Amino acid sequence: MAKTSDKIVEIPTTWTTGWTDIFNTGTWRSAVPVHQHRPAPCHKACPVNGEIPTWIQQLKNGEHREAWLSLTANNPFPAVIGRVCHHPCELECNRNEYDEKVSVKALERYLGDLALEKDWKLHIMNLSRKEKIAIVGAGPAGLSAAYQLRRRGFAVTVYEAQQKPGGLLYYGIPSYRLPQNILNGEIERLLQTGIELKTGALLTNPADFKKLKETYAAVFIATGAQHKPGLKDLDDKPEYLDGLKFLEQINTGIPAIPGPKVVVVGGGNTAVDAARSALRLGSREVIILYRREREQMPSSAEEILEAEEEGVKLELLAAPLALQRDGKKNTLLCQRTQLGEPDESGRQRPVVVEDETFAIELDTLIGATGTQADLTPLKGLLDLEGQADAGNGFFAGGDLISAERYVSCAISAGHLGAIEIYRYLGFEEDNREEENDPVAFKEINTFYFPSKPTLKKYKEPVETRTEDFREVEAGILLDQVVAESERCFSCGNCLYCDNCFYFCPDMAVQRDESLEEGYRVLDQYCKGCGLCAAECPRGAIVLKEELK
Amino acid sequence: MENDKHYDICEENIFSSGHQACPGCGQALAFRYVLNTLGPDTIAVVPPSCAAIISGPQPYSSMRIPVYQTTLESSAASASGIKRALKSKGKDHIQAIAIAGDGGTYDIGFQALSSAAERGEDIIYFCMDNEGYMNTGTQKSSSTPHYAYTTSTPGGKTTMKKNLVEIMAAHQIPYVATATVGYLDDLVNKIKKAKEIKGTRLINILTPCLDGWGLTDSSAVGISRLAVTSGIFPLYEVENGTRYTLNYGADGTPVSEYLKVQRRYRHLQEEQINEIQAEVDLQYSILKRKIACFA
Amino acid sequence: MxxxxxxxxxxxxxxxxxxxxxxxxxxxxxxxxxxxxxxxxxxxxxxxxxxxxxxxxxxxxxxxxxxxxxxxxxxxxxxxxxxxxxxxxxxxxxxxxxxxxxxxxxxxxxxxxxxxxxxxxxxxxxxxxxxxxxxxxxxxxxxxxxxxxxxxxxxxxxxxxxxxxxxxxxxxxxxxxxxxxxxxxxxxxxxxxxxxxxxxxxxxxxxxxxxxxxxxxxxxxxxxxxxxxxxxxxxxxxxxxxxxxxxGRGYELLEAYRCEDAEVLIVTMGSMCGTAREAVDMMRDQGTAAGLLKVRLFRPFPVDMLQNLLKGVPRVMVMDRNFSPGLGGILHQEVKAAVCGMEKAPAVHGFLTGVGGLNVSPALIASLVKRTKLKQADINSIWVGEEDGE
Structure with missing residues (x-):
């Protein structure tokens, strides 16, 4: 049969001949999506610069060891910090605006405890550098500096005036909050990295420091805030106990037993710790006297609540005036205060309410109104106006030069000091500050995160809690860890979920493993609609305006 | 819902970049999943619509399958012609599909669609439902919802949206479903399911029109999800006219959440919003009863 | 064959x-x-x-x-x-x-x-x-x-x-x-x-x-x-x-039936062709040189072929069983247009015969041929009823 090859007419022109991918629809756009690692608010708030979303994701994926290593890159004491940190990360957590924060601190403690249980070792470099570094003070700042320098391959010697390392961690925090075996375990592990520790070495004057400098390439001074101003006209009385001293005595096993009725003056952690410790030593009525309102108390809200649960009373807007003896009874005469104009720090100043006083019966008065640093030994060694480096190899950090009296701030100060020393010795290290804006809650696509409350922590019942110094808060369980880590938005941290790839109507986002960000936006096709950014669950894509 | 999903679709792009859909177009996204899920052994008909624009200007096509652009009212008949021709040639494994808009489906193409369904034509019909004649600049269709502004209903549409799915279910065809670009997993599952069934199958895909509804370029997916969670557009299937399955439904989100972000509803008074809420509640309860009835 | x-x-x-x-x-x-x-x-x-x-x-x-x-x-x-x-x-x-x-x-x-x-x-x-x-x-x-x-x-x-x-x-x-x-x-x-x-x-x-x-x-x-x-x-x-x-069966695109030396050529399509063929035979027998031109292919319209067949024909008579209101018989118009510009183009008469299925008899056709021979061609198509052939 004849094929119709004798066709007379050519095939008409309306059959298509190709594909629309020849069109450059990228010319339509006025903005282009950029895959960008952006700081999470928790990370931004974390004093130690913790890569919180990173290790939480590792935790979520069951990579516990890796998570712990990420964590310890910035903080060698996760078990400690997981107990005592004031956790600004949780306050800033974007999830607060959705349902509840992610309990970062509990997760950190889980990893810290797990590492101690499994006896995981810290990652450090070999002793590869010829320079030796001296650290003065084995508190959190000093040990953090020692750790960071040791990680970078330096030989480090730590001089500590006391008999045991740990500084305030050891002497200032009661074991119901931080059990000593936990602290000792983490310090021991740190020292195992080859850090030399010399205890009982009291270095207090410039000459001591200068002498060190003859042996060491750099000296980091973190001797803390040792000066205790006390309470005017009260601290010489026999009923008076210094708060820090009180806590130190408890931890070293020779506690001063307070009377049945105790008044603690102050609003910080030491005040609350002292009040709760007094209960544990048998006191029956414990009152915290504070000049401002509850909201202004420097101690964490959670600890104040726990103290109240245990029976501690708060007497707010009050200041001590004098101790009076009335027969057999001691009373503390107190002045009523009110909040006045804000001071330079922005906190409202307590102002005396004229003619309004009252008395509280007591047996023991504990002063916990803070400490101050004594800077006299450092004169001539350090430029104390600026951070530390005066170009002479002396550096300082921690409570000695900072008013932020948080453990995590001290660890951060040690870390920063180590970096300064590192640079001082001629090595290069990038700034750890990120330029990108932190991810705001509105940039989170909550469709991908079902609403779910945060974990419930188990606490020792109030009835038995104050019998002794047993730890109040229990660690969390693995299923809680999994559930909680799944709640993390992982703000600004791409998890390669491929949503940007899947939701592009123009197939303009491609996976590309050769790129760090993992994706390539095809300039030729991307119309700049921003669907990829909208469907990024975690704000890791930003739309940047393009000028043409 | 799982945090991160991966979709089991054809990795080679049957839908090509460089197409002429508006930036962020919901329908273009639906195209991607319809075509890539069906794969290359497919022939499509497209009537005049946004879909026809997305298909590409001669001599280029955005669809890497053969496509014929038919008249507005003929999609189902045209797809029938292709399928019968394929059948007569022994190429029954090739799917014949129609991709039409709501105007071409609910309105002018309805007669042909109804007949194809009654004849049991072995085609998959995709209605890209953007609730109006959007390609001609936003006029009302019988899919336009109550009170929505269009240029032909400038005071808001006075009647309700036609219930296409129920009408098609009444034809007792093997498969009718709703889907949307807000739930790609569901969309892909439904296309795969439809592909395995013989006979007339229809998937009505809610594909938000950013310009026609008055939305920002990046909102097609989010608004689709609100349509579902507010109960306005539940995602469900009807098999053989009787077996109802709800895939994603209302979660208590008030309809006002859905309405307030769209310019086409900007003129609504509170009582009108309440009225819409009552209508949606009623329809949703009817749907739930059907599901229960045939369970 | x-x-x-x-x-x-x-x-x-x-x-x-x-x-x-x-x-x-x-x-x-x-x-x-x-x-x-x-x-x-x-x-x-x-x-x-x-x-x-x-x-x-x-x-x-x-x-x-x-x-x-x-x-x-x-x-x-x-x-x-x-x-x-x-x-x-x-x-x-x-x-x-x-x-x-x-x-x-x-x-x-x-x-x-x-x-x-x-x-x-x-x-x-x-x-x-x-x-x-x-x-x-x-x-x-x-x-x-x-x-x-x-x-x-x-x-x-x-x-x-x-x-x-x-x-x-x-x-x-x-x-x-x-x-x-x-x-x-x-x-x-x-x-x-x-x-x-x-x-x-x-x-x-x-x-x-x-x-x-x-x-x-x-x-x-x-x-x-x-x-x-x-x-x-x-x-x-x-x-x-x-x-x-x-x-053995061919129909041509335009069939010329007894067109030689025709004074009047009948042009039409469809069933009227059979009747016209009978009328032509009858008229030829009676000495009238009539012929039939059957348009079998209307689109494409064979204009060249038509012109060739109409060369030297003085009169054409188109019968239309159709009507385009405002212009008349459609074939009439098409033929007029086709002969336009011909050297010695024939006069083209148009009759609306059989519109609506009216019977067109050989006698009616003969009478229309007669009329065509006698009268000037009207520019418009002329309505013809069944009785017009009497």
Whole structure:
């Protein structure tokens, strides 16, 4: 049969001949999506610069060891910090605006405890550098500096005036909050990295420091805030106990037993710790006297609540005036205060309410109104106006030069000091500050995160809690860890979920493993609609305006 | 819902970049999943619509399958012609599909669609439902919802949206479903399911029109999800006219959440919003009863 | 000449069904309408008997029937359908789409009056109103011719990639029985090769049809359509010649019957041709030099051929069984336009005869010839009733 090859007419022109991918629809756009690692608010708030979303994701994926290593890159004491940190990360957590924060601190403690249980070792470099570094003070700042320098391959010697390392961690925090075996375990592990520790070495004057400098390439001074101003006209009385001293005595096993009725003056952690410790030593009525309102108390809200649960009373807007003896009874005469104009720090100043006083019966008065640093030994060694480096190899950090009296701030100060020393010795290290804006809650696509409350922590019942110094808060369980880590938005941290790839109507986002960000936006096709950014669950894509 | 999903679709792009859909177009996204899920052994008909624009200007096509652009009212008949021709040639494994808009489906193409369904034509019909004649600049269709502004209903549409799915279910065809670009997993599952069934199958895909509804370029997916969670557009299937399955439904989100972000509803008074809420509640309860009835 | 056939007593419609069956169409989308329905009924009967292997589609309208025809054709198979009158009008949009798609569909149309008012009578206005749709149009006067034309139409349509309509009138042809020579399958298969287009809708070819064009492309597309129409003249002529070689039956595109030295040439289409042939014989017997020019192919309109045949003819008399309000008989206008510019162009008279199916007798034709000889040609078509021939 004849094929119709004798066709007379050519095939008409309306059959298509190709594909629309020849069109450059990228010319339509006025903005282009950029895959960008952006700081999470928790990370931004974390004093130690913790890569919180990173290790939480590792935790979520069951990579516990890796998570712990990420964590310890910035903080060698996760078990400690997981107990005592004031956790600004949780306050800033974007999830607060959705349902509840992610309990970062509990997760950190889980990893810290797990590492101690499994006896995981810290990652450090070999002793590869010829320079030796001296650290003065084995508190959190000093040990953090020692750790960071040791990680970078330096030989480090730590001089500590006391008999045991740990500084305030050891002497200032009661074991119901931080059990000593936990602290000792983490310090021991740190020292195992080859850090030399010399205890009982009291270095207090410039000459001591200068002498060190003859042996060491750099000296980091973190001797803390040792000066205790006390309470005017009260601290010489026999009923008076210094708060820090009180806590130190408890931890070293020779506690001063307070009377049945105790008044603690102050609003910080030491005040609350002292009040709760007094209960544990048998006191029956414990009152915290504070000049401002509850909201202004420097101690964490959670600890104040726990103290109240245990029976501690708060007497707010009050200041001590004098101790009076009335027969057999001691009373503390107190002045009523009110909040006045804000001071330079922005906190409202307590102002005396004229003619309004009252008395509280007591047996023991504990002063916990803070400490101050004594800077006299450092004169001539350090430029104390600026951070530390005066170009002479002396550096300082921690409570000695900072008013932020948080453990995590001290660890951060040690870390920063180590970096300064590192640079001082001629090595290069990038700034750890990120330029990108932190991810705001509105940039989170909550469709991908079902609403779910945060974990419930188990606490020792109030009835038995104050019998002794047993730890109040229990660690969390693995299923809680999994559930909680799944709640993390992982703000600004791409998890390669491929949503940007899947939701592009123009197939303009491609996976590309050769790129760090993992994706390539095809300039030729991307119309700049921003669907990829909208469907990024975690704000890791930003739309940047393009000028043409 | 799982945090991160991966979709089991054809990795080679049957839908090509460089197409002429508006930036962020919901329908273009639906195209991607319809075509890539069906794969290359497919022939499509497209009537005049946004879909026809997305298909590409001669001599280029955005669809890497053969496509014929038919008249507005003929999609189902045209797809029938292709399928019968394929059948007569022994190429029954090739799917014949129609991709039409709501105007071409609910309105002018309805007669042909109804007949194809009654004849049991072995085609998959995709209605890209953007609730109006959007390609001609936003006029009302019988899919336009109550009170929505269009240029032909400038005071808001006075009647309700036609219930296409129920009408098609009444034809007792093997498969009718709703889907949307807000739930790609569901969309892909439904296309795969439809592909395995013989006979007339229809998937009505809610594909938000950013310009026609008055939305920002990046909102097609989010608004689709609100349509579902507010109960306005539940995602469900009807098999053989009787077996109802709800895939994603209302979660208590008030309809006002859905309405307030769209310019086409900007003129609504509170009582009108309440009225819409009552209508949606009623329809949703009817749907739930059907599901229960045939369970 | 191969003589393989079977004589059957068939109506015009059934003859069309047999013609279609012999063409072996793959897809048959048909919607019923009087007086076309017997075509569809016979085809479904043949299919049920196993004599025809085809997918039948029974859609809800002629519009959908034609929509299915177009895509089936573009998918690379042969299709057939049939309609009449209002059905053809409902298809109107799709007729343009079919030719634009260059789909070589063959469709039978049974001429029937158009509403309103409602009627069922022979009248060619329905198909003539589709003259601009890009379809090839054949007008047939008998059952045999209709069968043969269906096969010729496929040959022509598939070579030039244009759809073709085979048209005969209601009842006069559609329902009149005559002995029809039905050719064998072997004969038809040797005449009509399988439809095997180079491009069609198929994943292995992966090309699309009908995407939006720009002005230039549209212009080119229409021009190409026009060129294909032009070429259809030769292709149709050859298809007729070859058919004649095989069967002994040829019809020409324009049939000249006893036109030699004619003083009056009758020009008409369809069933009136048979009557006119009788009238010509009668007049020739009576000494009047009348002749008949049968227009079988109306689109493309064979203008050159017509001019050649009209050379030296003084008078032409066009009979129209159709009416275009505001201008008159459609064939009348077409012939006037065709002779325009001819050297010594004939005077063209136009008569609206048989509109609505009125009977046109040989006597009436003779009287109109007489009138044509005596009177000046009127610029307009003249209404002629049954009594006008008395």
């Amino acid at each position: 191969i003589k393989e056939s079977k004589a059957m007593l068939l109506t015009g419609n059934h003859a069309v069904s047999y013609g279609a069956m012999l063409a072996r169409p793959n897809v048959l989308p048909i919607y019923p309408i009087t007086p076309q329905t017997p075509i569809a009924e016979k085809l479904t009967e043949l299919q049920l008997n196993g004599e025809l292997e085809a997918e039948t589609i029974t859609p809800e309208s002629e519009h959908s029937a034609m929509a299915a025809c177009i895509t089936a054709s573009l998918t690379g198979v042969r299709v057939f359908t049939a309609t009449a009158s209002q059905g053809l009008f409902l298809m109107h949009e799709m007729l343009h789409y079919a030719s634009g798609a260059r789909a070589p569909i063959v469709m039978a149309n049974v001429n029937r009056t158009i509403g309103s008012p409602w009627g069922f009578w022979p009248d060619q206005t329905d198909s003539l109103a589709q003259r601009d749709t890009g379809w090839i149009q054949y007008y047939s006067e008998s059952a045999q011719e209709s069968l043969d034309t269906v096969l010729q139409a496929y040959r022509t349509a598939e070579q030039v990639l244009l759809p073709a309509m085979v048209i005969h009138e209601a009842f006069y042809v559609s329902h009149s029985l005559e002995v029809v020579d039905v050719p064998s399958r072997t004969l038809v298969d040797s005449y009509l090769p399988p439809f095997d287009p180079e491009l069609y809708l198929d994943p292995s070819i992966n090309r699309s049809w009908g995407n939006v064009v720009n002005q230039e492309m549209f212009w080119r597309h229409r021009k190409a359509l026009g060129e294909a129409m032009d070429q259809a003249l030769d292709v149709a002529a050859k298809a007729d010649t070859e058919w004649k070689e095989l069967t």
